[in-house]
Amino acid sequence: MSLYKRVIPCLDVDKGRVVKGKRFGDIRDVGDPLEMALKYRDEGADELIFLDITATVERRETIINVVRKIGENIDIPFTVGGGIKSIQDVHMILRSGADKISINTAAVENPKIISTLADIYGSQCVVIAIDAKKTLKTKSGYEVYTYAGKNPTGIDVLEWAKKVELLGAGEILLTSIDKDGTKEGYDLNLIKMITANANIPVIASGGAGKLNDFYLVLKHANADAVLAASIFHYNEISILEVKKYLFEKGINVRLP
Amino acid sequence: MEIAILDYGASNIYSLICAFKRLNVSVNVASNEIKLTNYNAIVLPGVGNFIKASSIINHIKDELLKVVNEGIPVLGICLGLQILFEKSEEGDGQGLGILKGKVVRFPKNVKAPHMGWNIIYPNGETILLSNIESKIWAYFAHSYYPLPENSEIIKGITHYGIMFPSVIEKENLFGTQFHPEKSGIIGRKILENFLYFIKR
Numbered sequence: 294m295s296l297y298k299r300v301i302p303c304l305d306v307d308k309g310r311v312v313k314g315k316r317f318g319d320i321r322d323v324g325d326p327l328e329m330a331l332k333y334r335d336e337g338a339d340e341l342i343f344l345d346i347t348a349t350v351e352r353r354e355t356i357i358n359v360v361r362k363i364g365e366n367i368d369i370p371f372t373v374g375g376g377i378k379s380i381q382d383v384h385m386i387l388r389s390g391a392d393k394i395s396i397n398t399a400a401v402e403n404p405k406i407i408s409t410l411a412d413i414y415g416s417q418c419v420v421i422a423i424d425a426k427k428t429l430k431t432k433s434g435y436e437v438y439t440y441a442g443k444n445p446t447g448i449d450v451l452e453w454a455k456k457v458e459l460l461g462a463g464e465i466l467l468t469s470i471d472k473d474g475t476k477e478g479y480d481l482n483l484i485k486m487i488t489a490n491a492n493i494p495v496i497a498s499g500g501a502g503k504l505n506d507f508y509l510v511l512k513h514a515n516a517d518a519v520l521a522a523s524i525f526h527y528n529e530i531s532i533l534e535v536k537k538y539l540f541e542k543g544i545n546v547r548l549p
Numbered sequence: 550m551e552i553a554i555l556d557y558g559a560s561n562i563y564s565l566i567c568a569f570k571r572l573n574v575s576v577n578v579a580s581n582e583i584k585l586t587n588y589n590a591i592v593l594p595g596v597g598n599f600i601k602a603s604s605i606i607n608h609i610k611d612e613l614l615k616v617v618n619e620g621i622p623v624l625g626i627c628l629g630l631q632i633l634f635e636k637s638e639e640g641d642g643q644g645l646g647i648l649k650g651k652v653v654r655f656p657k658n659v660k661a662p663h664m665g666w667n668i669i670y671p672n673g674e675t676i677l678l679s680n681i682e683s684k685i686w687a688y689f690a691h692s693y694y695p696l697p698e699n700s701e702i703i704k705g706i707t708h709y710g711i712m713f714p715s716v717i718e719k720e721n722l723f724g725t726q727f728h729p730e731k732s733g734i735i736g737r738k739i740l741e742n743f744l745y746f747i748k749r
Contacts (some may be wrong), residue, residue: 368571368736
């Protein structure tokens with residue numbers, strides 16, 4: 294029997310506030326991280342993901358304060374990512390109550406950090422975020438991007454996914470840059486390609502717009518978890534609605 | 550009442566401290582110099598690697614054995630439970646050997662780490678799982694699980710490809726393979742049950 298499928302809201306945090314635009318575009322304030330986290334927990338979120346997009350010099354201090362506040366008050370697991378560069382950053386975040394860290398750019402630039410972190414903290418702490426975009430340049434048809442979707446790396450997404458698993462990643466957070474913010478549904482081909490080749494859980498991200506999008510990516514692309522942001526933030530669909538819908542369609546989910 | 554949470558390096562102890570604080574319990578983070586028998590209960594927290602944890606924890610092995618023999622309640626969470634056993638497939642290094650048995654990895658055909666929410670089925674009379682009417686959902690994040698020699702100490706079972714022990718209880722020793730501090734309302738209830746046992 295496989296594990297229960299997870300529904301995960303993603304909170305992009307800028308200078309201590311939750312914001313949302315398109316992840317890779319302009320930004321709007323949508324609320325306080327703790328208030329939103331509590332609301333999502335009560336609606337049945339299985340986990341939370343916070344991505345720090347602060348671009349100031351005080352960034353580390355700001356995000357640590359947010360993480361501590363969440364850690365004090367939230368009794369479900371949460372992951373923190375965004376701008377993590379060093380073991381020291383990871384240590385601070387985990388010590389402040391986070392369960393997992395998510396890294397993208399730092400892992401691409403120095404893949405060894407994955408095995409180092411897995412050795413120190415265990416694979417279950419290490420989420421590798423892969424931002425993927427369609428391309429004709431790589432064999433799988435998708436290319437890895439770093440620096441919040443700004444920097445094409447020339448790396449093949451499928452090759453990279455296999456490599457991070459070998460290095461000790463515990464989970465892959467797979468975002469389609471093409472679909473992110475479009476509400477057209479997840480990139481089923483991309484997600485399926487990775488789930489078919491990975492032995493670690495894959496969180497599908499980018500493109501959720503309607504209830505059926507969640508079902509499709511879980512059922513037909515074998516994602517282990519679904520992530521969404523704006524449709525939850527703007528109350529277009531609630532987490533409880535998603536879970537009830539999935540449950541009725543025969544997907545194993547935790548109903549609170 | 551005062552509880553000590555043993556700090557052995559890599560563990561995420563902050564959420565555990567916060568979970569006990571939300572239950573109005575005073576917690577101390579204990580390093581190896583502290584006399585553990587002064588506390589009402591000891592908690593071995595749960596994230597990290599068996600080899601590293603065993604090298605650190607073996608420094609305070611004698612003190613922990615004293616705690617166990619004096620009947621002071623001990624709660625091991627995840628790796629904190631695994632370290633109570635003799636050895637682990639995760640690598641070389643001795644566990645505390647307070648419980649007989651070993652720690653094994655999930656078979657190759659299931660995705661590991663087992664990460665996410667799963668259900669615990671009570672097995673016989675249990676203290677930690679008592680007075681929970683609803684389905685017992687808890688949060689797991691692990692690739693290894695304990696296999697005790699004495700199956701009577703298995704008080705909770707979870708299905709994930711195979712069936713594995715998710716709750717262990719033996720006299721004053723308690724262990725959960727899941728993370729009660731991350732398991733919402735149910736996790737809170739399980740910690741309350743442990744506190745209730747301490748006060749008995």
